[in-house]
Amino acid sequence: xxxxxxxxxxxxxxxxxVEGQLGRPLTLVDVNVVxxxxxxxxxxxxxxxxxxxxxxxxxxRPDVVAIERVFARSDVSTVMGTAxxxxxxxxxxxxxxxxxxxxxxxxxxxxxxxxxxxDKAQVxxxxxxxxxxxxxxxxxxxxxxxxxxxxxxxxxGAQQRLDAATAAGFGSTAPNRYAAAVAAHGRQGMSGRKxx
Amino acid sequence: xxxxxxxxxxxxxxxxxVEGQLGRPLTLVDVNVVxxxxxxxxxxxxxxxxxxxxxxxxxxRPDVVAIERVFARSDVSTVMGTAxxxxxxxxxxxxxxxxxxxxxxxxxxxxxxxxxxxDKAQVxxxxxxxxxxxxxxxxxxxxxxxxxxxxxxxxxGAQQRLDAATAAGFGSTAPNRYAAAVAAHGRQGMSGRKxx
Numbered sequence: 001x002x003x004x005x006x007x008x009x010x011x012x013x014x015x016x017x018v019e020g021q022l023g024r025p026l027t028l029v030d031v032n033v034v035x036x037x038x039x040x041x042x043x044x045x046x047x048x049x050x051x052x053x054x055x056x057x058x059x060x061r062p063d064v065v066a067i068e069r070v071f072a073r074s075d076v077s078t079v080m081g082t083a084x085x086x087x088x089x090x091x092x093x094x095x096x097x098x099x100x101x102x103x104x105x106x107x108x109x110x111x112x113x114x115x116x117x118x119d120k121a122q123v124x125x126x127x128x129x130x131x132x133x134x135x136x137x138x139x140x141x142x143x144x145x146x147x148x149x150x151x152x153x154x155x156x157g158a159q160q161r162l163d164a165a166t167a168a169g170f171g172s173t174a175p176n177r178y179a180a181a182v183a184a185h186g187r188q189g190m191s192g193r194k195x196x
Numbered sequence: 197x198x199x200x201x202x203x204x205x206x207x208x209x210x211x212x213x214v215e216g217q218l219g220r221p222l223t224l225v226d227v228n229v230v231x232x233x234x235x236x237x238x239x240x241x242x243x244x245x246x247x248x249x250x251x252x253x254x255x256x257r258p259d260v261v262a263i264e265r266v267f268a269r270s271d272v273s274t275v276m277g278t279a280x281x282x283x284x285x286x287x288x289x290x291x292x293x294x295x296x297x298x299x300x301x302x303x304x305x306x307x308x309x310x311x312x313x314x315d316k317a318q319v320x321x322x323x324x325x326x327x328x329x330x331x332x333x334x335x336x337x338x339x340x341x342x343x344x345x346x347x348x349x350x351x352x353g354a355q356q357r358l359d360a361a362t363a364a365g366f367g368s369t370a371p372n373r374y375a376a377a378v379a380a381h382g383r384q385g386m387s388g389r390k391x392x
Contacts, residue, residue, distance in 0.1 A: 043290035050287050072272040079268050083276050084283025091246050091284055094239035 002029065004062035005149030006053065006089045007141045008070065010036060010081030013049050013089075014141030017060045018131065018149035026150060028131040029060060031142050042081070046088050053092045065093035066152035068144070069102040103151050108144070111151035123147050198225065200258035201345030202249065202285045203337045204266065206232060206277030209245050209285075210341030213256045214327065216349055224327045225256060227338050238277070242284050249288045261289035262348035264340070265298040299347050304340070307347035319343050 001021055007014035013034040020026035034052040036045035057065070067089050070082050093100045106116035112126040124136045124143040130150055137143040197217055203210035209230040216222035230248040232241035253261070263286060266279050289296045302312035308322040320332045320339040326346055333339040 041290075041296070043286035043296040046283055046287045047290045050291070070276060072268065072275050076268040080266060080279050083279035084286070087242055087280025087283045088287055090239035090280070091242045091287075094237075094243045095246070100237070100239040 001064065001153055002060065002062045003149040003152045004056060004060060004065045004093075005145040005147065005152065006065060006067045006086075007144035007148060008068060008082050008086035008089055009078070009141060010042070010045055010049075010085050011038060011078075012139060012141045013052070013085055014139075014143075014145030015053065015056050016137070016142060016145035016149055017056070017062060018146055018153060020153055022154060026131055026153060028133060028146065030056075031137050031146055033139060033141050042084070046084055049085050050088045050092055053089050057093065057096060057098065062098065064099045064101055064152055065089065066101045066103060066148045068108070068148055069104045071104075101152050103148055103155065107155065108147050108151045111155050112147045120144075197260065197349055198256065198258045199345040199348045200252060200256060200261045200289075201341040201343065201348065202261060202263045202282075203340035203344060204264060204278050204282035204285055205274070205337060206238070206241055206245075206281050207234060207274075208335060208337045209248070209281055210335075210337030210339075211249065211252050212333070212338060212341035212345055213252070213258060214342055214345035214349060218350060222327055222346060222349060224329060224342065226252075227333050227342055229335060229337050238280070242280055245281050246284045246288055249285050253289065253292060253294065258294065260295045260297055260348055261285065262297045262299060262344045264304070264344055265300045267300075297348050299344055299351065303351065304343050304347045307351050308343045316340075 002017060002019045005014075005016045005018065013036075014031075015034060016031035017029035018026050019029050034049055036048045040048075067086055070079065070086050072079065090100050103111075109118040109123055110116040112118075112130065113122050115122075118126075120140045120143075124138075124140060127133075127143045127146045127150065128136045131146065137146060198213060198215045201210070201212045201214065209232075210227075211230060212227035213225035214222050215225050230245055232244045236244075263282055266275065266282050268275065286296050299307075305314040305319055306312040308314075308326065309318050311318075314322075316336045316339075320334075320336060323329075323339045323342045323346065324332045327342065333342060
Protein backbone atom coordinates (compact mmCIF):
# COMPACT_ATOMS: atom_id res chain seq x y z
CA UNK A 1 0.00 0.00 0.00
CA UNK A 2 1.26 3.45 -0.96
CA UNK A 3 -0.15 6.37 1.02
CA UNK A 4 0.21 10.11 0.42
CA UNK A 5 -0.05 11.87 3.77
CA UNK A 6 -1.00 15.54 3.73
CA UNK A 7 -0.63 17.93 6.66
CA UNK A 8 -2.81 20.75 5.29
CA UNK A 9 -1.85 24.38 5.65
CA UNK A 10 -1.91 27.55 3.61
CA UNK A 11 1.63 28.72 4.43
CA UNK A 12 3.20 25.26 4.70
CA UNK A 13 1.44 22.12 3.45
CA UNK A 14 3.35 18.94 4.27
CA UNK A 15 3.26 16.12 1.71
CA UNK A 16 4.83 12.71 2.28
CA UNK A 17 4.56 9.33 0.57
CA VAL A 18 5.11 6.11 2.49
CA GLU A 19 4.94 2.59 1.10
CA GLY A 20 4.51 -0.62 3.00
CA GLN A 21 2.06 -2.82 4.77
CA LEU A 22 1.06 -3.85 8.23
CA GLY A 23 3.74 -6.02 9.86
CA ARG A 24 6.49 -5.09 7.41
CA PRO A 25 9.03 -2.26 7.59
CA LEU A 26 7.71 0.91 5.96
CA THR A 27 9.62 2.88 3.33
CA LEU A 28 9.85 6.61 2.71
CA VAL A 29 9.15 7.33 -0.97
CA ASP A 30 9.24 11.12 -0.98
CA VAL A 31 8.55 14.06 1.31
CA ASN A 32 8.37 17.81 0.91
CA VAL A 33 6.55 20.95 1.97
CA VAL A 34 4.47 23.09 -0.38
CA UNK A 35 4.91 26.72 0.61
CA UNK A 36 2.81 29.69 -0.42
CA UNK A 37 3.47 33.31 0.43
CA UNK A 38 1.15 35.33 2.67
CA UNK A 39 1.65 38.23 0.26
CA UNK A 40 -0.27 36.38 -2.47
CA UNK A 41 -4.13 36.41 -2.50
CA UNK A 42 -5.65 33.31 -0.88
CA UNK A 43 -7.36 32.03 -4.07
CA UNK A 44 -3.98 31.94 -5.86
CA UNK A 45 -2.33 30.26 -2.85
CA UNK A 46 -5.03 27.57 -2.94
CA UNK A 47 -4.46 27.05 -6.67
CA UNK A 48 -0.73 26.53 -5.94
CA UNK A 49 -1.65 23.88 -3.36
CA UNK A 50 -4.13 22.26 -5.75
CA UNK A 51 -1.49 21.97 -8.49
CA UNK A 52 1.17 20.68 -6.11
CA UNK A 53 -1.07 17.97 -4.61
CA UNK A 54 -2.23 16.98 -8.10
CA UNK A 55 1.39 16.71 -9.25
CA UNK A 56 2.27 14.54 -6.24
CA UNK A 57 -0.63 12.20 -6.94
CA UNK A 58 0.30 12.07 -10.63
CA UNK A 59 3.92 11.24 -9.81
CA UNK A 60 3.47 8.82 -6.92
CA ARG A 61 0.09 7.20 -7.67
CA PRO A 62 -0.93 6.60 -4.05
CA ASP A 63 -3.65 4.07 -3.18
CA VAL A 64 -4.94 6.35 -0.45
CA VAL A 65 -4.58 10.03 0.46
CA ALA A 66 -4.53 10.49 4.25
CA ILE A 67 -5.29 14.04 5.41
CA GLU A 68 -5.29 15.52 8.88
CA ARG A 69 -8.82 16.10 10.13
CA VAL A 70 -9.13 19.79 11.01
CA PHE A 71 -11.25 20.93 13.93
CA ALA A 72 -12.90 24.31 14.42
CA ARG A 73 -11.46 24.46 17.91
CA SER A 74 -7.92 24.58 16.51
CA ASP A 75 -5.86 27.78 16.42
CA VAL A 76 -8.33 30.40 15.16
CA SER A 77 -5.72 32.46 13.31
CA THR A 78 -4.82 29.63 10.93
CA VAL A 79 -7.81 27.26 11.04
CA MET A 80 -9.66 28.77 8.06
CA GLY A 81 -6.65 28.46 5.77
CA THR A 82 -6.02 24.95 7.06
CA ALA A 83 -9.64 23.98 6.40
CA UNK A 84 -9.49 25.43 2.89
CA UNK A 85 -6.21 23.66 2.11
CA UNK A 86 -7.62 20.36 3.41
CA UNK A 87 -10.73 20.82 1.26
CA UNK A 88 -8.56 21.36 -1.82
CA UNK A 89 -6.53 18.23 -1.05
CA UNK A 90 -9.75 16.21 -0.64
CA UNK A 91 -11.14 17.43 -3.97
CA UNK A 92 -7.93 16.72 -5.88
CA UNK A 93 -7.89 13.13 -4.59
CA UNK A 94 -11.63 12.50 -4.84
CA UNK A 95 -11.96 13.68 -8.42
CA UNK A 96 -9.26 11.14 -9.38
CA UNK A 97 -11.26 8.43 -7.60
CA UNK A 98 -8.63 7.96 -4.88
CA UNK A 99 -9.81 7.06 -1.38
CA UNK A 100 -9.48 9.91 1.11
CA UNK A 101 -8.96 9.04 4.78
CA UNK A 102 -9.02 11.59 7.59
CA UNK A 103 -7.11 11.05 10.83
CA UNK A 104 -7.21 13.35 13.84
CA UNK A 105 -3.97 14.74 15.31
CA UNK A 106 -4.40 12.59 18.43
CA UNK A 107 -4.94 9.45 16.32
CA UNK A 108 -1.70 10.22 14.49
CA UNK A 109 0.23 10.89 17.69
CA UNK A 110 -1.12 7.71 19.26
CA UNK A 111 -0.37 5.60 16.19
CA UNK A 112 3.26 6.63 15.79
CA UNK A 113 4.27 7.28 19.40
CA UNK A 114 1.79 5.34 21.53
CA UNK A 115 0.48 8.52 23.16
CA UNK A 116 -2.23 10.85 21.87
CA UNK A 117 -0.48 13.68 23.69
CA UNK A 118 2.96 13.31 22.12
CA ASP A 119 4.63 16.57 21.11
CA LYS A 120 5.99 17.44 17.66
CA ALA A 121 9.53 16.39 18.57
CA GLN A 122 8.36 12.95 19.75
CA VAL A 123 6.31 12.45 16.58
CA UNK A 124 9.29 13.52 14.45
CA UNK A 125 11.61 11.19 16.34
CA UNK A 126 9.26 8.22 15.90
CA UNK A 127 8.78 8.95 12.18
CA UNK A 128 12.57 9.00 11.80
CA UNK A 129 12.84 5.66 13.60
CA UNK A 130 9.89 3.96 11.87
CA UNK A 131 11.17 4.93 8.39
CA UNK A 132 14.81 4.29 9.37
CA UNK A 133 15.93 7.77 8.28
CA UNK A 134 19.31 9.33 8.98
CA UNK A 135 17.77 12.59 10.18
CA UNK A 136 14.41 13.90 11.30
CA UNK A 137 12.36 15.27 8.38
CA UNK A 138 12.04 19.05 8.65
CA UNK A 139 10.07 21.23 9.00
CA UNK A 140 7.54 19.60 11.35
CA UNK A 141 4.89 19.73 8.58
CA UNK A 142 6.96 17.26 6.55
CA UNK A 143 7.28 14.86 9.49
CA UNK A 144 3.56 15.24 10.22
CA UNK A 145 2.66 14.34 6.63
CA UNK A 146 4.73 11.15 6.92
CA UNK A 147 3.16 10.42 10.33
CA UNK A 148 -0.28 10.65 8.68
CA UNK A 149 0.74 8.19 5.97
CA UNK A 150 2.21 5.79 8.57
CA UNK A 151 -0.95 6.12 10.67
CA UNK A 152 -3.10 5.21 7.71
CA UNK A 153 -1.08 2.12 6.85
CA UNK A 154 -1.16 0.92 10.46
CA UNK A 155 -4.52 2.12 11.64
CA UNK A 156 -6.54 2.47 8.45
CA GLY A 157 -5.13 -0.79 7.10
CA ALA A 158 -5.88 -2.53 10.39
CA GLN A 159 -9.37 -1.08 10.38
CA GLN A 160 -10.01 -2.28 6.83
CA ARG A 161 -8.76 -5.78 7.70
CA LEU A 162 -10.79 -5.75 10.89
CA ASP A 163 -13.89 -4.80 8.91
CA ALA A 164 -13.17 -7.51 6.34
CA ALA A 165 -12.39 -10.12 8.99
CA THR A 166 -15.48 -9.28 11.01
CA ALA A 167 -17.58 -9.55 7.88
CA ALA A 168 -16.03 -12.98 7.22
CA GLY A 169 -16.54 -14.17 10.82
CA PHE A 170 -12.90 -13.95 11.90
CA GLY A 171 -13.10 -11.01 14.22
CA SER A 172 -9.83 -11.65 16.02
CA THR A 173 -7.51 -11.83 13.03
CA ALA A 174 -6.94 -8.18 12.27
CA PRO A 175 -6.18 -6.93 15.78
CA ASN A 176 -3.59 -9.70 16.16
CA ARG A 177 -1.92 -8.69 12.94
CA TYR A 178 -2.05 -5.12 14.09
CA ALA A 179 -0.46 -6.04 17.42
CA ALA A 180 2.22 -7.98 15.54
CA ALA A 181 2.93 -4.97 13.36
CA VAL A 182 3.16 -2.75 16.37
CA ALA A 183 5.54 -5.16 18.06
CA ALA A 184 7.65 -5.38 14.88
CA HIS A 185 8.11 -1.62 14.97
CA GLY A 186 9.14 -1.62 18.62
CA ARG A 187 6.46 0.74 19.89
CA GLN A 188 5.61 1.06 23.54
CA GLY A 189 2.62 2.07 25.59
CA MET A 190 0.00 0.52 23.33
CA SER A 191 -2.35 -0.19 26.19
CA GLY A 192 -3.07 3.50 26.36
CA ARG A 193 -3.93 3.76 22.70
CA LYS A 194 -7.43 4.88 21.95
CA UNK A 195 -9.24 2.31 19.81
CA UNK A 196 -11.96 3.28 17.39
CA UNK B 197 -20.35 44.03 -14.84
CA UNK B 198 -21.55 40.46 -14.29
CA UNK B 199 -20.94 39.00 -10.83
CA UNK B 200 -21.40 35.44 -9.58
CA UNK B 201 -22.17 35.59 -5.87
CA UNK B 202 -21.48 32.46 -3.83
CA UNK B 203 -22.79 31.81 -0.33
CA UNK B 204 -20.54 28.86 0.50
CA UNK B 205 -21.82 25.82 2.35
CA UNK B 206 -21.44 22.07 2.25
CA UNK B 207 -25.15 21.21 2.53
CA UNK B 208 -26.48 24.23 0.64
CA UNK B 209 -24.23 26.43 -1.47
CA UNK B 210 -26.07 29.47 -2.88
CA UNK B 211 -25.08 30.66 -6.36
CA UNK B 212 -26.52 33.75 -8.00
CA UNK B 213 -25.56 35.87 -10.99
CA VAL B 214 -26.37 39.59 -11.14
CA GLU B 215 -25.58 41.95 -13.97
CA GLY B 216 -25.45 45.71 -13.86
CA GLN B 217 -23.42 48.68 -12.80
CA LEU B 218 -23.30 51.33 -10.17
CA GLY B 219 -26.16 53.81 -10.59
CA ARG B 220 -28.23 51.61 -12.91
CA PRO B 221 -30.93 49.06 -12.07
CA LEU B 222 -29.43 45.61 -11.51
CA THR B 223 -30.71 42.46 -13.24
CA LEU B 224 -31.02 38.91 -11.97
CA VAL B 225 -29.42 36.54 -14.48
CA ASP B 226 -29.78 33.21 -12.64
CA VAL B 227 -29.94 31.87 -9.11
CA ASN B 228 -29.91 28.41 -7.54
CA VAL B 229 -28.67 26.36 -4.62
CA VAL B 230 -26.19 23.50 -4.97
CA UNK B 231 -27.13 20.81 -2.47
CA UNK B 232 -25.05 17.87 -1.29
CA UNK B 233 -26.18 15.11 1.03
CA UNK B 234 -24.70 14.64 4.50
CA UNK B 235 -24.75 10.89 3.81
CA UNK B 236 -22.03 11.30 1.16
CA UNK B 237 -18.33 11.53 2.17
CA UNK B 238 -17.06 15.14 2.39
CA UNK B 239 -14.48 14.78 -0.43
CA UNK B 240 -17.25 13.74 -2.85
CA UNK B 241 -19.51 16.56 -1.65
CA UNK B 242 -16.71 19.03 -2.34
CA UNK B 243 -16.22 17.60 -5.84
CA UNK B 244 -19.96 18.15 -6.49
CA UNK B 245 -19.58 21.78 -5.41
CA UNK B 246 -16.43 22.18 -7.52
CA UNK B 247 -18.22 20.89 -10.64
CA UNK B 248 -21.32 23.00 -10.02
CA UNK B 249 -19.36 26.24 -9.52
CA UNK B 250 -17.26 25.46 -12.58
CA UNK B 251 -20.42 24.86 -14.64
CA UNK B 252 -21.90 28.17 -13.45
CA UNK B 253 -18.76 30.06 -14.41
CA UNK B 254 -18.67 28.28 -17.77
CA UNK B 255 -22.30 29.15 -18.48
CA UNK B 256 -22.48 32.69 -17.14
CA ARG B 257 -18.93 33.96 -17.68
CA PRO B 258 -18.86 36.35 -14.71
CA ASP B 259 -16.30 39.17 -14.53
CA VAL B 260 -15.93 38.63 -10.79
CA VAL B 261 -16.78 35.87 -8.31
CA ALA B 262 -17.88 37.34 -4.97
CA ILE B 263 -17.70 34.90 -2.04
CA GLU B 264 -18.75 35.34 1.56
CA ARG B 265 -15.72 35.70 3.84
CA VAL B 266 -15.91 32.96 6.46
CA PHE B 267 -14.76 33.57 10.01
CA ALA B 268 -13.56 31.01 12.52
CA ARG B 269 -15.89 32.47 15.11
CA SER B 270 -18.93 31.41 13.06
CA ASP B 271 -21.10 28.45 14.00
CA VAL B 272 -18.58 25.76 14.92
CA SER B 273 -20.71 22.84 13.70
CA THR B 274 -20.75 24.09 10.10
CA VAL B 275 -17.75 26.41 9.82
CA MET B 276 -15.29 23.77 8.60
CA GLY B 277 -17.55 22.69 5.74
CA THR B 278 -18.24 26.32 4.91
CA ALA B 279 -14.52 27.09 4.86
CA UNK B 280 -13.82 24.09 2.63
CA UNK B 281 -16.63 25.00 0.23
CA UNK B 282 -15.39 28.61 0.05
CA UNK B 283 -11.86 27.37 -0.67
CA UNK B 284 -13.17 25.22 -3.54
CA UNK B 285 -15.09 28.18 -4.99
CA UNK B 286 -11.96 30.36 -4.77
CA UNK B 287 -9.82 27.77 -6.56
CA UNK B 288 -12.34 27.20 -9.35
CA UNK B 289 -12.49 30.94 -10.08
CA UNK B 290 -8.78 31.63 -9.59
CA UNK B 291 -7.59 28.86 -11.89
CA UNK B 292 -9.75 30.40 -14.65
CA UNK B 293 -8.11 33.75 -13.97
CA UNK B 294 -11.33 35.33 -12.68
CA UNK B 295 -11.05 37.93 -9.92
CA UNK B 296 -12.24 36.66 -6.53
CA UNK B 297 -13.65 39.18 -4.06
CA UNK B 298 -14.52 38.37 -0.46
CA UNK B 299 -17.19 40.30 1.46
CA UNK B 300 -18.07 39.79 5.11
CA UNK B 301 -21.66 39.06 6.14
CA UNK B 302 -21.93 42.48 7.78
CA UNK B 303 -20.63 44.21 4.64
CA UNK B 304 -23.31 42.41 2.63
CA UNK B 305 -26.07 43.26 5.10
CA UNK B 306 -24.97 46.90 5.21
CA UNK B 307 -24.71 47.16 1.42
CA UNK B 308 -28.18 45.80 0.63
CA UNK B 309 -30.16 46.93 3.69
CA UNK B 310 -28.19 49.83 5.16
CA UNK B 311 -27.62 47.97 8.41
CA UNK B 312 -24.82 45.52 9.22
CA UNK B 313 -27.18 43.83 11.66
CA UNK B 314 -30.04 43.13 9.24
CA ASP B 315 -31.62 39.69 9.59
CA LYS B 316 -32.06 37.13 6.79
CA ALA B 317 -35.62 38.25 6.06
CA GLN B 318 -34.57 41.90 5.68
CA VAL B 319 -31.72 40.93 3.34
CA UNK B 320 -34.09 38.74 1.30
CA UNK B 321 -36.67 41.52 1.09
CA UNK B 322 -34.08 44.06 -0.09
CA UNK B 323 -32.67 41.62 -2.69
CA UNK B 324 -36.22 41.12 -4.00
CA UNK B 325 -36.72 44.87 -4.22
CA UNK B 326 -33.30 45.71 -5.70
CA UNK B 327 -33.68 43.08 -8.45
CA UNK B 328 -37.43 43.84 -8.92
CA UNK B 329 -38.42 40.20 -8.39
CA UNK B 330 -41.99 38.95 -7.93
CA UNK B 331 -41.05 36.83 -4.93
CA UNK B 332 -38.20 36.50 -2.47
CA UNK B 333 -35.54 34.01 -3.66
CA UNK B 334 -35.59 30.90 -1.47
CA UNK B 335 -33.93 29.32 0.40
CA UNK B 336 -32.00 32.07 2.20
CA UNK B 337 -28.75 30.77 0.68
CA UNK B 338 -30.02 31.78 -2.78
CA UNK B 339 -30.94 35.29 -1.62
CA UNK B 340 -27.58 35.58 0.18
CA UNK B 341 -25.70 34.66 -3.01
CA UNK B 342 -27.55 37.42 -4.88
CA UNK B 343 -26.88 39.84 -2.01
CA UNK B 344 -23.16 39.08 -2.35
CA UNK B 345 -23.26 39.80 -6.07
CA UNK B 346 -25.18 43.06 -5.49
CA UNK B 347 -22.72 44.03 -2.76
CA UNK B 348 -19.81 43.51 -5.08
CA UNK B 349 -21.30 45.63 -7.86
CA UNK B 350 -22.08 48.45 -5.41
CA UNK B 351 -19.25 48.21 -2.97
CA UNK B 352 -16.49 46.49 -4.94
CA GLY B 353 -17.29 48.59 -7.99
CA ALA B 354 -17.34 51.73 -5.88
CA GLN B 355 -14.05 50.73 -4.28
CA GLN B 356 -12.43 50.14 -7.67
CA ARG B 357 -13.66 53.52 -8.93
CA LEU B 358 -12.55 55.15 -5.71
CA ASP B 359 -9.09 53.62 -6.10
CA ALA B 360 -8.95 54.72 -9.73
CA ALA B 361 -10.27 58.19 -8.94
CA THR B 362 -7.87 58.64 -6.04
CA ALA B 363 -5.00 57.55 -8.25
CA ALA B 364 -6.13 60.12 -10.83
CA GLY B 365 -6.52 62.86 -8.23
CA PHE B 366 -10.31 62.93 -8.16
CA GLY B 367 -10.93 61.48 -4.73
CA SER B 368 -14.50 62.67 -4.39
CA THR B 369 -15.94 61.23 -7.59
CA ALA B 370 -16.54 57.62 -6.67
CA PRO B 371 -18.27 58.10 -3.30
CA ASN B 372 -20.69 60.53 -4.93
CA ARG B 373 -21.53 58.03 -7.62
CA TYR B 374 -21.92 55.42 -4.95
CA ALA B 375 -24.28 57.64 -2.97
CA ALA B 376 -26.25 58.32 -6.15
CA ALA B 377 -26.58 54.61 -6.82
CA VAL B 378 -27.71 54.02 -3.27
CA ALA B 379 -30.28 56.80 -3.56
CA ALA B 380 -31.47 55.36 -6.88
CA HIS B 381 -32.19 52.07 -5.15
CA GLY B 382 -34.13 53.70 -2.35
CA ARG B 383 -32.00 52.51 0.55
CA GLN B 384 -32.07 54.05 3.97
CA GLY B 385 -29.73 54.46 6.89
CA MET B 386 -26.55 54.89 4.89
CA SER B 387 -24.92 57.04 7.53
CA GLY B 388 -24.47 53.92 9.63
CA ARG B 389 -22.69 52.07 6.87
CA LYS B 390 -19.17 51.05 7.65
CA UNK B 391 -16.73 52.37 5.06
CA UNK B 392 -13.56 50.55 4.20
